[in-house]
Amino acid sequence: MAGWLDGNFVSVIDGVAFGLLLFTIAVGLSLVFGMMDVLNLAHGTLYLVGAYVAYALSDGSLWGLLLALAAGALVGTMGGVALTFLTQPLARRGHLDQAVLTLGVTFIVADLLAAAFGGEVLPTDPPTFLRGTVDLLGHAYPVYRLMFIGVATGLATVVYLFFERSSLGALVRATVADRDMVRALGVDIRKVLYGVFAFGAALAAVGGVLGAPILGPGPGVDETVLVLSLVVVVVGGLGSVRGALAGALLIGQVQTLGVALLPEYAPFLLFGTMLAVLVVRPHGLVSPAVRT
Amino acid sequence: MARRSRPVALIAISTALLLATACGGASLGTGGDNKQSGPVKIGLLVPQSGIYKALGDDMKQGFELYVKQHGGKLGGREVEIVIADEGETADSGKAAAEKLVKQDHVLAVSGVVSSATINGVKDLFATSKVPLVGSNASPTTLTGTTYIWRTSYVNDEPGKALGKHVAEKAGGPVFLIAAGYQAGKDEVEGFKSTFLPAGGKIAGEEVYTPFPGTKNFQPYLAQIERSGAKAVFCFYAGGAAVDFVKQYRDFGLAGKIPLYAPGFLTEGGVLKGQGEAATGILTALNYSADLDNAANKHFAPAYTSAYGSAPSTYAMASWDAAQVLDKAIKAAGGTVTPESVNAAIAKVGDIDSPRGTWRFNSGGTPIQPWYLREVKQGTNTVSSELGRLGG
Numbered sequence: 001m002a003g004w005l006d007g008n009f010v011s012v013i014d015g016v017a018f019g020l021l022l023f024t025i026a027v028g029l030s031l032v033f034g035m036m037d038v039l040n041l042a043h044g045t046l047y048l049v050g051a052y053v054a055y056a057l058s059d060g061s062l063w064g065l066l067l068a069l070a071a072g073a074l075v076g077t078m079g080g081v082a083l084t085f086l087t088q089p090l091a092r093r094g095h096l097d098q099a100v101l102t103l104g105v106t107f108i109v110a111d112l113l114a115a116a117f118g119g120e121v122l123p124t125d126p127p128t129f130l131r132g133t134v135d136l137l138g139h140a141y142p143v144y145r146l147m148f149i150g151v152a153t154g155l156a157t158v159v160y161l162f163f164e165r166s167s168l169g170a171l172v173r174a175t176v177a178d179r180d181m182v183r184a185l186g187v188d189i190r191k192v193l194y195g196v197f198a199f200g201a202a203l204a205a206v207g208g209v210l211g212a213p214i215l216g217p218g219p220g221v222d223e224t225v226l227v228l229s230l231v232v233v234v235v236g237g238l239g240s241v242r243g244a245l246a247g248a249l250l251i252g253q254v255q256t257l258g259v260a261l262l263p264e265y266a267p268f269l270l271f272g273t274m275l276a277v278l279v280v281r282p283h284g285l286v287s288p289a290v291r292t
Numbered sequence: 293m294a295r296r297s298r299p300v301a302l303i304a305i306s307t308a309l310l311l312a313t314a315c316g317g318a319s320l321g322t323g324g325d326n327k328q329s330g331p332v333k334i335g336l337l338v339p340q341s342g343i344y345k346a347l348g349d350d351m352k353q354g355f356e357l358y359v360k361q362h363g364g365k366l367g368g369r370e371v372e373i374v375i376a377d378e379g380e381t382a383d384s385g386k387a388a389a390e391k392l393v394k395q396d397h398v399l400a401v402s403g404v405v406s407s408a409t410i411n412g413v414k415d416l417f418a419t420s421k422v423p424l425v426g427s428n429a430s431p432t433t434l435t436g437t438t439y440i441w442r443t444s445y446v447n448d449e450p451g452k453a454l455g456k457h458v459a460e461k462a463g464g465p466v467f468l469i470a471a472g473y474q475a476g477k478d479e480v481e482g483f484k485s486t487f488l489p490a491g492g493k494i495a496g497e498e499v500y501t502p503f504p505g506t507k508n509f510q511p512y513l514a515q516i517e518r519s520g521a522k523a524v525f526c527f528y529a530g531g532a533a534v535d536f537v538k539q540y541r542d543f544g545l546a547g548k549i550p551l552y553a554p555g556f557l558t559e560g561g562v563l564k565g566q567g568e569a570a571t572g573i574l575t576a577l578n579y580s581a582d583l584d585n586a587a588n589k590h591f592a593p594a595y596t597s598a599y600g601s602a603p604s605t606y607a608m609a610s611w612d613a614a615q616v617l618d619k620a621i622k623a624a625g626g627t628v629t630p631e632s633v634n635a636a637i638a639k640v641g642d643i644d645s646p647r648g649t650w651r652f653n654s655g656g657t658p659i660q661p662w663y664l665r666e667v668k669q670g671t672n673t674v675s676s677e678l679g680r681l682g683g
Contacts, residue, residue: 007514007518008514010514011510011511014508014510018508018510111341114345118346118561119343119345119346119349120346120531120561120562120565122564122565123534123565123567133542133544139514139517139544140545141543141544142543144542214507214508215508215535216534216535218534218565219342219343219531220531221531224505224507227505255508255511256510256511257511259511259512260511260514260515263511263512263515266502266506267472
């Protein structure tokens with residue numbers, strides 16, 4: 001048993017790091033779809049934009065990283081507002097129209113990014129003082145990923161407290177439960193929608209800034225991230241912070257510990273897990289927010 | 293009201309999307325007639341969009357450089373280069389090839405990045421009898437063709453070139469890991485075909501990582517560490533090559549377990565993406581920009597000053613494709629037709645190339661020298677010759 005733990009310890013830790021990265025990205029997709037009923041297939045693009053921001057602004061210093069985080073959050077917020085504006089007229093037409101529109105946005109933005117940054121994966125190194133490895137039970141583990149676990153845990157806590165414990169979060173949940181009632185109380189529903197969308201989008205872009213040294217910017221990364229986010233949302237359950245966290249941590253472990261233990265089944269593990277979860281719990285690990 | 297406007301919106305969106313993609317393609321081609329008295333038309337089938345664009349750019353630049361260095365002429369004839377976008381898939385590549393052959397009536401075609409494309413256009417070139425002087429894609433399954441030539445290599449050859457050397461140097465079992473698609477399997481099989489007979493031992497089982505989609509290589513790196521391997525042979529290209537190399541360093545394996553690979557791991561733009569993480573990686577390839585020979589002195593410095601980066605093997609193979617066409621068009625003499633050029637390519641003989649002298653074998657791929665290269669200070673440098681392959 002000790003030998004087993006020793007051999008897979010690093011994979012377990014890395015599963016947490018990868019899971020938290022997935023949470024940071026996917027929670028926005030989950031909230032916007034689950035609560036605001038907008039299917040945003042441009043979500044992976046928001047991550048990619050954040051990763052390019054990190055590439056453009058990272059200069060190896062702490063200030064470069066902080067500047068990139070601020071710029072990423074700003075760009076993400078603007079992207080979220082723009083996407084709300086674009087998808088709003090299609091709100092009554094169902095998810096297919098939203099999917100076509102947001103997918104179109106991903107193609108256009110991907111081409112623009114390729115034109116601006118070229119067709120290659122770009123080097124994005126962590127700040128100088130976060131490079132290198134530390135010793136975890138005799139195995140080398142990157143310092144940056146350890147730091148990422150800390151920062152992402154903080155982000156997850158803030159997101160959870162905001163949506164589940166704050167009065168603004170209660171307003172958002174009330175909007176999901178009964179729009180007409182909230183509207184009758186004199187609240188502008190559209191502001192809530194814009195707010196949630198912008199928040200989720202900003203988180204995805206911040207995930208891109210922080211994730212760039214792990215999943216670097218390059219063509220195709222947007223699609224990889226989108227697929228992983230959709231899997232997390234489906235596994236975790238729509239529209240809840242806890243669901244996104246549970247789904248992300250599970251998928252993170254599947255992608256590291258699962259692959260380490262069952263390498264020959266690696267191509268099927270991700271979707272096999274999704275299938276298994278859906279068979280047992282069709283709504284995902286955490287039941288979706290109540291809708292009327 | 294909402295129901296009635298729905299189709300309109302869908303059409304508007306689709307049209308906008310189609311326009312966005314079509315503009316990129318339309319501006320690249322030039323229509324024209326079939327006169328062969330004026331300039332000769334050569335089609336360049338390379339990705340201008342999508343994930344292979346960087347390779348396509350290298351190939352386009354290599355070809356154009358040769359033509360520019362020879363006064364805009366091939367075989368004494370003015371050249372008009374018609375570029376068609378190969379895109380990402382076999383379908384987009386096939387459509388672009390058909391446009392070059394059937395609409396532009398080109399004399400010959402060069403380029404093709406993807407193995408899927410070259411398999412898809414095999415029949416087109418056989419039936420239209422237009423020669424394709426390919427400068428990259430070359431799957432092991434592509435055999436018995438009369439009109440398809442490749443100035444690159446067969447996919448399993450980089451592995452073959454490296455096998456014996458690693459068996460002698462590793463001093464213990466070697467871990468094999470590759471991207472789980474056809475090219476990855478070709479490379480590993482090629483490696484084993486010379487590694488095992490030379491007494492090499494494999495550490496654990498060979499691993500194929502899901503392709504595309506593997507972004508986090510940590511579990512595989514943990515396996516390598518646990519296997520007790522004395523060296524690693526891997527095959528990755530493009531974005532996966534950057535991720536694998538950086539994580540190999542991040543998880544502390546670089547400098548501890550030597551990393552061997554076919555040259556794609558550190559070739560072209562990916563090397564820049566890897567940065568200092570690539571230092572010390574050993575690769576096998578048919579070219580290195582620092583090779584010391586007359587043809588390379590004519591090629592590498594000119595390429596570097598024209599495009600701002602050292603030439604890759606993709607650019608070199610494309611420069612050579614232009615050279616093959618140059619010689620073949622000249623040899624075809626007054627009656628330059630696709631068929632006469634194809635016949636002339638078969639007899640083109642020795643090519644004085646930046647990689648060293650090579651010539652086509654009976655399968656239409658080069659008999660050429662292979663080199664062991666090491667990454668030092670961000671560039672591939674030749675450390676020794678690994679012998680000739682392709683005969």
